[in-house]
Amino acid sequence: MSMTTILQHCLTGISLGGAYALIAIGYTLVYGILRLINFAHGDIFMMAGYFMIFALTSFPWPIAILITLVVTTLMGIGIERAAYKPLRSAPRMSIMISAIGVSYLLQNLSTYLFTAIPRGYPEIPFLKKIFQMGELSASFVTILTPILTIILVVILMILVNKTKTGMAMRAVSKDFETAKLMGININRVISVTFAIGSFLAGVGSILYFTDRMSVTPFSGTLPGLKCFVAAVFGGIGNIPGAVVGGFFIGIVETLLVALGYSTFSDAFTFFLLIVMLLVRPTGLFGEKTVEKV
Amino acid sequence: MSLLEIQDLKVCYGGIVALNGITFAVDEGKIITLIGANGAGKSTTLRSIMGLVPITSGTITYNGVKLNGMDTRKIVEMGLVLVPEGRRVFPNLTTLENLKIGGYLQDKAHEQQSLERVYELFPRLKERHWQLAGTLSGGEQQMLAVGRALMANPKMIMMDEPSLGLAPLVVKDIFSIIKRINEAGVTVLLIEQNANVALRTAHTGYVMETGNITLTGPGRELLENEEIKFAYLGKSK
Numbered sequence: 315m316s317m318t319t320i321l322q323h324c325l326t327g328i329s330l331g332g333a334y335a336l337i338a339i340g341y342t343l344v345y346g347i348l349r350l351i352n353f354a355h356g357d358i359f360m361m362a363g364y365f366m367i368f369a370l371t372s373f374p375w376p377i378a379i380l381i382t383l384v385v386t387t388l389m390g391i392g393i394e395r396a397a398y399k400p401l402r403s404a405p406r407m408s409i410m411i412s413a414i415g416v417s418y419l420l421q422n423l424s425t426y427l428f429t430a431i432p433r434g435y436p437e438i439p440f441l442k443k444i445f446q447m448g449e450l451s452a453s454f455v456t457i458l459t460p461i462l463t464i465i466l467v468v469i470l471m472i473l474v475n476k477t478k479t480g481m482a483m484r485a486v487s488k489d490f491e492t493a494k495l496m497g498i499n500i501n502r503v504i505s506v507t508f509a510i511g512s513f514l515a516g517v518g519s520i521l522y523f524t525d526r527m528s529v530t531p532f533s534g535t536l537p538g539l540k541c542f543v544a545a546v547f548g549g550i551g552n553i554p555g556a557v558v559g560g561f562f563i564g565i566v567e568t569l570l571v572a573l574g575y576s577t578f579s580d581a582f583t584f585f586l587l588i589v590m591l592l593v594r595p596t597g598l599f600g601e602k603t604v605e606k607v
Numbered sequence: 608m609s610l611l612e613i614q615d616l617k618v619c620y621g622g623i624v625a626l627n628g629i630t631f632a633v634d635e636g637k638i639i640t641l642i643g644a645n646g647a648g649k650s651t652t653l654r655s656i657m658g659l660v661p662i663t664s665g666t667i668t669y670n671g672v673k674l675n676g677m678d679t680r681k682i683v684e685m686g687l688v689l690v691p692e693g694r695r696v697f698p699n700l701t702t703l704e705n706l707k708i709g710g711y712l713q714d715k716a717h718e719q720q721s722l723e724r725v726y727e728l729f730p731r732l733k734e735r736h737w738q739l740a741g742t743l744s745g746g747e748q749q750m751l752a753v754g755r756a757l758m759a760n761p762k763m764i765m766m767d768e769p770s771l772g773l774a775p776l777v778v779k780d781i782f783s784i785i786k787r788i789n790e791a792g793v794t795v796l797l798i799e800q801n802a803n804v805a806l807r808t809a810h811t812g813y814v815m816e817t818g819n820i821t822l823t824g825p826g827r828e829l830l831e832n833e834e835i836k837f838a839y840l841g842k843s844k
Contacts, residue, residue, distance in 0.1 A: 478711070485697045485708050491659060492695040497683035497712040497759065 318449040323572040324565065329456040329525070331564025332463035336518035337541035338548070338556035339470065340511030346487045346551040347507045349406060353413040354393060356538015357420035358512050362386040362519035363435065363529035364428055370436040379438075383516045390512025391505050399501065424531040432528035441524050459521045460561075466514065467557050474553065479506060487551070536580065540567075543587045549597025558598060608671070610635040610763055610794050611656070611687075616665035618648075618655050625651040627818035628665065633763070638785065638795040640805040640826065642839060643815035649798040650692055652815075653765050657689045658682055670762070684712055686762035693771065694752040698741025702732055705740050705751055709758030717760060725754040728784055746777035753784065763794040770801045782808050802839035806830045814839075 337359055344352045365385050369378035397416045401409040441455040474480035485493045486503045494500055522537065523529055541556075544563045548555025563583055570579040590597065609632035618626040626648045633639045641649050654660040656667055658679045667674040669687055696705050706725060710718045726733040729750045735743060740751055749769055756764055769785070770778040782804055789795050799805035806812050806826040814822035814835065822829065829835050 478707075481700065481704055481708055482711065484699055484704075488697050488699055489695055492691055492697070493708075494659065494679045495657060495683065495689050495691060496708050496755070497680045498708070499680055 319572070322450055322452075323568050325450065325452050325456060327565035327568030328561065329452075329459040329564070330522075330568055331561035332459035333518045333522040333560075334537070334541050334544055334564045335463050335557040335560025336466065336514045336521070337537065338544040338560040339467070339553060340515050341542050341545040342548070342550055342553060342556040343507050343511045345545070347483065347504055348398065348409070350398065350409050350413060351542065351550075352511070353410075353538075354397075354416035354420060355511065355515060356534035356536075356541070357417050357424075358386060358390055358393070358534070359515040359519045359522075359538060360529065360531065360534025361389060361420060361424065362516040363523045363533060364424060364433070365516075366520055366523070367433055367436060367529060370438075375438045379520060382520065383513055386516035386519070387509050387513045390508040390515070394504060394508040399504075421531050421535070428531065430531055432530045435523040435527055435529055438524060453525070455521060455524045462517070462521070463557070463560075466517065467553070470510065470514075470553060473510075479503070483507060540580075540583045543583050546587060546597055547590050549600035552597065552599045555597055555599035609633055610670060611796065612666075612668040613652070613656070614666045614668070616652070616655065616667065617663040618651050618660055619663045624818055626655070629815070629818070629820050631813050631820055631823070633794060633796050634811075635794050636789075636792065637810040638789050638797060638808055640797040640799055640809035640812045641815055642799050642802045642805055642812060644800065644838075646817065647815040648818045649815055650767055653689055653767055653796070653798060656682075656687070656765065680712070683759055686760065688756045688759045688761040688764050690752050690756045690764065690766040690769065692767035694745075694748045696740040696743070696748050696751050696755070698739065700740055701736065702738055702740055702743065702751055703736040705755050706732070706736075706758050709755030710760070713758070713760060718758070721758045721760055725757050728757070728787065729754050746773055746780070749773060749777070749781060750784075753781070753788075757788065757793075761793060763796065764788065765796040765798075767798050768800060769797070770799060770804065778804060800839075802835065803830070806835075 337355065340355050341352060344350055362382055366378060366382040369381040373381065393416055397412045398409055401412055441453065441458070443454045445452055445454060445457060474483060482493065482498045482503050483506070485496065486498060486500055490500055540563055541560060544559030545556045547562065548557070548559035566582060567579045570576065570582055611633040613629060613631050615628045615630055616626055617628045629652065641652065643649050651660060655662050656674065658674065658677055662675055670685060672685065674682060697708065700708065706722060707718065710721055713721065731747060732751060732754055735747065740748065743751060753766070753769065769781050773781065778801065785795060785797065785808060797805055797809060806829050809826040812824060812826045812829040813820050814829070822832070822835070
């Protein structure tokens, strides 16, 4: 394999990894606050794909993107309100089962509404424009994805570490009751968390599907699981960890395909999950526990 | 009229009665203590005042307003705060961030003012402002918990066992600071198992036993009470 081919695949891998990273952040944020693995997250990502298809049939692309992101964000908040909030004081297993329920609900609802026949993902002309860099060629979306991911992650890190809302998020993630005693509105903080996670899944969805041509009601399942693995790999609850995990899985997966092992590219992700859980269950950058009692 | 009035407060957890209709009052500007053994219902009393535990019956009136069923946030807004049992500082936030989050409902100008006041009371917190709260010593964490509550600029502060797990010298420090806070005009409701130091500090004491208040009186008087000496101060009959 020539150097150019390797670089070409790396570029594709980085791009896929960027989309994975954006989705993985949603898992990690929600886990950080609610200790909940939001199984519906991959399906929110899938629904965002359908929103984009329908929005683009009647609006120009900038407005369609805006509509997709807004509706996806609202859907995330709505799901939390309807399916998780009433279970706030229930055992953690109940809310987890509720998340699985939401996941199946979304899959089956979209099968019912949109049928299981793959729908073509619309082409957004400027995203598909081909760039030539020496020997390498890539569509604009391939280059845009990692750059946009990094920008969004930096903004998110500033939000979490430097703003009052971010401080409240970190406080709520450690101790609900004491956060309440500080006058923090827990439900608002949780809504904000779901809003951010779903928004990023919406962005990830646009970038991911633009390269993939079609959406089915089950398009969210495998990417969702992989991004969950990415979050665990990086240390669930840790934002930079989820980003590193996302890029790592995206790149390795693409390289495996390039080397001719496409049959094993999905298996690799789950093999990684098992190894990680056995060797280092807190993940690469897992939460340090320096608590004194 | 008292600042805080508890009238016939009853709280049940499932079928278990935690508070069996207690009545007491906290006068403005005073230090009041509730003492009692484990399971007497002291913490439940404070938690139900803050709206963390649902009330079965009775009324809680603070500053003339009924608190029953009110949102914790609204109660904090009215200047009533609780330093929870076991300090409960946010270990993943720095000392400064912990203080800032205590003043979550305050505006920027007030925040700076309160911060200076807290640093004056606890110079140690200023030295350690950059340090993660989880890495502070037990005494420092307790100071942080009290400082954090003061950041809300409270009219009344409730403390759940501030002496828990601290060395006697540190306990002495904490209590002298409680006195200073009170002298600055903040009403204090204190819960303690360490009856000795609590009764010495408080103007009025209430003794709780299994969900009931069994004894009331000025702190110094209760210290001399034979029954209390026997039950809480370790004197043999």
